[in-house]
Amino acid sequence: MSIAGKALVSLILALGLALSGAWIYVNESLPTIDGETSVPGLGAAVDVVRDAEGVPHIFARSERDGWFAMGYVHAQDRLWQMEFQRRIAQGRLSELLGERAFDVDRLMRTLGIAREAQRIVERMDAETRANAEAYAAGVNAFLGQDPVLPVEFQAFRVKPERWKPADTMAWLLVMAWDLSSNWRIELARMRFASKLGPERAGEFLPAYPGDKPAPLPDFSRLYAEAAPAVDALFAAYPQPGEAIGSNSWVVSGAHTESGKPLLANDPHLGLQAPSLWYLAHLSTPSGNVVGGTLPGVPFVVLGHNDDLAWSMTTTNGDTQDLFVERVVPGDPESYVTPTGKARFEVREEVIRVGREERRIRVRSTRHGPVISDAVKGAAQAAPRGCVIAIQWAALTDRNAVMRAGFAMDRARNRTQFIEALRDFHAPHQNVVFADREGHIGFIAPALVPVRRADNLAMGREPVPGWDAKYDWQGFIPFEKLPALFDPPSGRIVTANQKVTPPGYKPFISVDWFPPYRAQRIEELLASKPRHSLATFEAMQADRLSRLARELLPVARAAKPATDAGRKAQALLAGWKGDMAMHSGAPLAFEGWYRELTRLVYADELGALFHDSWDQRATFMIAVLKDEHGEARWCDDVRTKARESCAYQASRAFDLSAQDLERRYGAQAGWEWGAVHRAAGDHHPFAFVPLLGRLFDVSPETAGDSYTVNVGHFHIGDEERPFANRHAPSMRAIYDLADLDRSVFMQSTGQSGNVLSPWYASFAERWAKVQYITIPTRRESIAPAHTLVLKPLPPATP
Numbered sequence: 001m002s003i004a005g006k007a008l009v010s011l012i013l014a015l016g017l018a019l020s021g022a023w024i025y026v027n028e029s030l031p032t033i034d035g036e037t038s039v040p041g042l043g044a045a046v047d048v049v050r051d052a053e054g055v056p057h058i059f060a061r062s063e064r065d066g067w068f069a070m071g072y073v074h075a076q077d078r079l080w081q082m083e084f085q086r087r088i089a090q091g092r093l094s095e096l097l098g099e100r101a102f103d104v105d106r107l108m109r110t111l112g113i114a115r116e117a118q119r120i121v122e123r124m125d126a127e128t129r130a131n132a133e134a135y136a137a138g139v140n141a142f143l144g145q146d147p148v149l150p151v152e153f154q155a156f157r158v159k160p161e162r163w164k165p166a167d168t169m170a171w172l173l174v175m176a177w178d179l180s181s182n183w184r185i186e187l188a189r190m191r192f193a194s195k196l197g198p199e200r201a202g203e204f205l206p207a208y209p210g211d212k213p214a215p216l217p218d219f220s221r222l223y224a225e226a227a228p229a230v231d232a233l234f235a236a237y238p239q240p241g242e243a244i245g246s247n248s249w250v251v252s253g254a255h256t257e258s259g260k261p262l263l264a265n266d267p268h269l270g271l272q273a274p275s276l277w278y279l280a281h282l283s284t285p286s287g288n289v290v291g292g293t294l295p296g297v298p299f300v301v302l303g304h305n306d307d308l309a310w311s312m313t314t315t316n317g318d319t320q321d322l323f324v325e326r327v328v329p330g331d332p333e334s335y336v337t338p339t340g341k342a343r344f345e346v347r348e349e350v351i352r353v354g355r356e357e358r359r360i361r362v363r364s365t366r367h368g369p370v371i372s373d374a375v376k377g378a379a380q381a382a383p384r385g386c387v388i389a390i391q392w393a394a395l396t397d398r399n400a401v402m403r404a405g406f407a408m409d410r411a412r413n414r415t416q417f418i419e420a421l422r423d424f425h426a427p428h429q430n431v432v433f434a435d436r437e438g439h440i441g442f443i444a445p446a447l448v449p450v451r452r453a454d455n456l457a458m459g460r461e462p463v464p465g466w467d468a469k470y471d472w473q474g475f476i477p478f479e480k481l482p483a484l485f486d487p488p489s490g491r492i493v494t495a496n497q498k499v500t501p502p503g504y505k506p507f508i509s510v511d512w513f514p515p516y517r518a519q520r521i522e523e524l525l526a527s528k529p530r531h532s533l534a535t536f537e538a539m540q541a542d543r544l545s546r547l548a549r550e551l552l553p554v555a556r557a558a559k560p561a562t563d564a565g566r567k568a569q570a571l572l573a574g575w576k577g578d579m580a581m582h583s584g585a586p587l588a589f590e591g592w593y594r595e596l597t598r599l600v601y602a603d604e605l606g607a608l609f610h611d612s613w614d615q616r617a618t619f620m621i622a623v624l625k626d627e628h629g630e631a632r633w634c635d636d637v638r639t640k641a642r643e644s645c646a647y648q649a650s651r652a653f654d655l656s657a658q659d660l661e662r663r664y665g666a667q668a669g670w671e672w673g674a675v676h677r678a679a680g681d682h683h684p685f686a687f688v689p690l691l692g693r694l695f696d697v698s699p700e701t702a703g704d705s706y707t708v709n710v711g712h713f714h715i716g717d718e719e720r721p722f723a724n725r726h727a728p729s730m731r732a733i734y735d736l737a738d739l740d741r742s743v744f745m746q747s748t749g750q751s752g753n754v755l756s757p758w759y760a761s762f763a764e765r766w767a768k769v770q771y772i773t774i775p776t777r778r779e780s781i782a783p784a785h786t787l788v789l790k791p792l793p794p795a796t797p
Helices: 003-027 063-090 094-111 113-123 126-143 151-156 165-178 182-196 198-204 220-236 376-381 401-410 414-421 516-526 533-540 546-557 563-570 585-612 617-624 627-634 645-664 689-695 763-767
Strands: 035-039 046-050 056-059 246-251 262-270 278-284 287-293 300-305 308-314 320-328 331-337 340-343 345-353 356-364 386-392 429-435 440-443 483-485 491-494 726-728 730-735 743-746 785-791
Touching: 035 126, 046 063, 056 063, 063 094, 063 113, 063 126, 063 151, 063 165, 063 278, 094 113, 094 345, 094 356, 113 165, 126 165, 126 401, 165 401, 182 198, 182 220, 182 320, 182 585, 198 617, 198 627, 220 320, 220 386, 220 585, 246 308, 246 429, 246 440, 246 516, 262 308, 262 429, 262 533, 278 743, 287 401, 287 730, 287 743, 300 401, 300 730, 308 414, 308 730, 401 414, 414 429, 414 440, 429 491, 440 491, 491 516, 516 533, 516 546, 533 730, 546 585, 546 617, 546 645, 563 585, 563 645, 585 617, 585 627, 585 645, 617 627, 617 645, 627 645, 743 763
Parallel strands: 035 785, 056 278
Antiparallel strands: 046 056, 046 785, 246 262, 246 491, 262 726, 262 730, 278 287, 287 300, 300 308, 308 429, 320 331, 320 386, 331 340, 345 356, 429 440, 440 483, 730 743
């Protein structure tokens, strides 16, 4: 063999050894889940029994040890996720991701999430703080064993810092921020009013069906000054889609085969890998609690204990207001108040972007942080005389949501459970519950601001910060929040629709989501005299699109001009709106509808269209059915001709057929599931195509934005317009006749380590709406692995 040949062989052997060594090293990042390990901080031994699905069953001799063990197993299975989430809350993503994450970091620093979390922890009651500290001690006990870290840590060359209770509270605030979107709707309403005028803006952002639109104050002069800043903010943080939300319904024993309540829940959150949810069971002398936990947070957020089960959906309560603050002329450090002037509270924050340190100036007013400073374009666009501040009810050190979480887990009856919800201050959620005694109920707890009667804006648009009539007047008393207990109908449905009854007086919101999912759930509940786990499972899998059911007559009446358009239309023959994975009809319909939305309102919106392109079903149905003369939207204002809705519906088939064939090939091969894959993107490896293919979890899925089995997609996304981005991130059905028969599923798997067999083990079953059980009786658990955590013996003097 030649010298060159020998050198090549040596190089290949060396490379092979290096790769083998790297593989062995990274493979050791899988946690130890069998045997015994001694850890500091435990009061007594804890058994962690993992079943074949990787679900931990934690058996502890005290609550404190139970929360400790929860921290330990979260760190074992989801450490990178916890680190990434903590960096989001702290505004430190740019240290890893560079410029890409700078605006997110600046927003988190401007809001002061981490600072507020620390203040909340400092004010906590002793018991809640002790529980949070026990959880942190469990995380840190794992870190103290100097484990081989998952590959993401290796890639970014970082080591996790010790966990603190403030890290838990900060993530709860981030979750509340994600579920509180009113400020973005205020921006949208202001932009559209400025562009379209109040009447047409009211059509484009319609009132809830059956509600009479209330006139808005005329702030046109103020908005003319603030519009550039608003546009920049909206471009960075667009209006949330109307189909994003969650489902929950409960029926009393009068409507079940068992004679006891059944409760179903599927929270619709952004899909990701790993899932936001981690299923777990904790058993202590106080009892059992089982369900969905959030890595980084100790308690079960959605689940059941020995006596009750509970669920949540977003209320869409108006807990945020935007204030246009006027800077004092000649004094840029002060702003105008109802009683004179006040100085901005100012602090400096240092954000490290890669190796570069950037200093930002954060200002706050009496209402809250100056959010127009948080986005570069908005800060530059804000007029010299104005800034935009945000007031958000969650940003207060009286926020006791962590105390509420622990109390909900240990509640033993509905009285204790309702009392626990007094402290559930953010986000605003519809909490639906049932107990073994047969009671069912609903309450929407949160800190919801009281607004003055002469405040005609009522949280719908940005208001002058110097006018006292727009200031909050405290919060709605807990006893006056929307609630319903043991209704005569024997059922309660919350699917982000309006939850306040006729005549309800305290103002909660006008930004309810359309009632389409709620109406379909009510229809399915009424279709059977008695329900069971099986019927509830079928309801969670329901694929009938309300949008398709409303607009199929329009689609079938269209007259496409091209062969391709007519063939696409022909796919809808006999189709009734079933958004099944293996059918081409859903793609033909959604492609047609996507083009139709563009044809209907792109011309009116002009430059605003790109940031505002969404499905907007309520508006589109009104236009295509010519409700209140709204068919005029179909006319293209850029042409001399007067286009009708029938003309645009026909043209949409021709355009969509051309676009879909370009993207997905011949129509004979079209299947909805292939293009409607779950966007279970890994954070942050999804940004790198090769790594994304290894780390992303993307099964084919059914449904659309208006099915009970939701699969919301962003039609404005030119790259992946039909990718399923918001869906049931977790599903659960609770059987109060025997809570151990309750069923669960989440969207990826238990582990966040790509090398684990549990990284994506749920994904295909989740897509098919299948379930697992998580029994609480130890004799019913089939143990696959058992790890005993033992107290570390005290050091010998």
